[in-house]
Amino acid sequence: MNYSFYMPTRLIQGQGCVRRSAAVFASLGTKAFIVTGKHFARKNGSLDDVTAALTEAGLSWEVFDEIMSNPTIEVVYRGAERMRACGADFVIGIGGGSPMDSAKAIALLYSQEVKEENLFSGSYEDCLPPMAMIPTTAGTGSEVTQYAILTNDAKETKTSVASDLLFPTVAFLDAGYMKSLGRATTIHTAVDALSHNVEGMISKRATVISDALAKEGIRRFRLCLEALLSWDGQTELPLEVREELLCASTIGGMVIAHSGTTAVHSMGYELTYFHGTDHGRANGLLMAEFLKIAAERMPEKTADILEALSMNSVKELGEMLKAILGPEPPLTEEEALRYAAIAVQAKNIKNAPFELTEEEVREIYRKSLVRG
Numbered sequence: 231m232n233y234s235f236y237m238p239t240r241l242i243q244g245q246g247c248v249r250r251s252a253a254v255f256a257s258l259g260t261k262a263f264i265v266t267g268k269h270f271a272r273k274n275g276s277l278d279d280v281t282a283a284l285t286e287a288g289l290s291w292e293v294f295d296e297i298m299s300n301p302t303i304e305v306v307y308r309g310a311e312r313m314r315a316c317g318a319d320f321v322i323g324i325g326g327g328s329p330m331d332s333a334k335a336i337a338l339l340y341s342q343e344v345k346e347e348n349l350f351s352g353s354y355e356d357c358l359p360p361m362a363m364i365p366t367t368a369g370t371g372s373e374v375t376q377y378a379i380l381t382n383d384a385k386e387t388k389t390s391v392a393s394d395l396l397f398p399t400v401a402f403l404d405a406g407y408m409k410s411l412g413r414a415t416t417i418h419t420a421v422d423a424l425s426h427n428v429e430g431m432i433s434k435r436a437t438v439i440s441d442a443l444a445k446e447g448i449r450r451f452r453l454c455l456e457a458l459l460s461w462d463g464q465t466e467l468p469l470e471v472r473e474e475l476l477c478a479s480t481i482g483g484m485v486i487a488h489s490g491t492t493a494v495h496s497m498g499y500e501l502t503y504f505h506g507t508d509h510g511r512a513n514g515l516l517m518a519e520f521l522k523i524a525a526e527r528m529p530e531k532t533a534d535i536l537e538a539l540s541m542n543s544v545k546e547l548g549e550m551l552k553a554i555l556g557p558e559p560p561l562t563e564e565e566a567l568r569y570a571a572i573a574v575q576a577k578n579i580k581n582a583p584f585e586l587t588e589e590e591v592r593e594i595y596r597k598s599l600v601r602g
């Protein structure tokens with residue numbers, strides 16, 4: 231039993247935790263560079279809470295709200311330049327995975343000269359500014375990981391900048407910011423969190439600690455399943471359900487910080503890159519077919535996953551995912567072929583504890599999404 235476990239991010243959870251944490255922000259620096267998207271942080275109250283806490287602490291800030299979903303390399307270089315120009319000395323990321331990942335990449339590029347061809351190299355100087363993260367969706371777990379995932383046009387996929395230096399200093403977990411999230415975003419992000427916990431168990435980097443966390447993350451997703459399946463998106467999802475989903479998501483982040491994501495994410499990135507499929511949805515569409523292979527090669531781990539889900543078979547999991555995600559336009563044979571060729575090259579597919587051939591990857595795409 232050889233393992234190491236490193237999770238340096240301080241977690242502060244609870245309704246109103248941002249507004250109550252002026253002293254925590256004061257400990258990070260004097261001027262905050264707030265990285266977020268155009269609208270959501272204003273709408274859900276998180277940006278107001280941050281600026282109120284910064285004001286109370288006597289700190290100044292600049293807002294950089296240019297982060298799009300699936301952020302580009304260009305936007306993080308631009309953000310870093312802006313951060314240097316405005317004299318900020320710490321970063322606050324507010325939003326889903328895209329703003330939080332961008333905030334980490336901006337912190338990296340602010341602190342040192344990194345040429346674009348070396349951006350994904352993983353070798354950086356040890357001088358990043360402090361980072362606070364405030365997730366406003368429950369799925370990515372980015373608030374507790376050392377990854378920043380960016381769109382990589384050169385490779386026609388998404389690629390992660392990965393370094394222990396990217397672990398945020400502090401994360402504020404307030405599910406109240408998720409109250410107004412719509413059904414599709416809520417479900418897609420929840421399935422992303424499930425995928426992190428599931429893939430984390432089917433990883434050659436899994437440890438006894440990450441598995442213990444993953445089982446708990448899966449169990450917390452399971453607790454929300456009935457509420458999600460019966461929710462029409464018109465009424466508000468109970469706050470307790472939102473809190474469970476955020477908990478599953480943060481746990482999932484801690485899991486993949488150690489185990490990495492594996493084949494499902496490698497394959498899902500192509501659906502996002504070429505079809506704009508939401509990240510979590512893309513994973514959910516492929517998860518059951520991947521687990522059918524895992525069930526043959528790692529039956530005990532798969533049984534643990536099903537037990538945490540209170541399910542009897544991978545088929546049952548597949549049916550649940552179909553029910554929760556709804557129908558998806560099919561892929562063509564040519565697309566399955568092309569995406570498999572890209573996915574087998576991905577870094578994270580090598581985290582799978584058994585080798586997947588290009589043919590097997592194509593079969594996962596075919597069985598999941600090719601019709602006729």
Ligand SMILES: [Fe+2]
Binds near residue numbers: 370422426495509
């Ligand atoms: Fe993910």
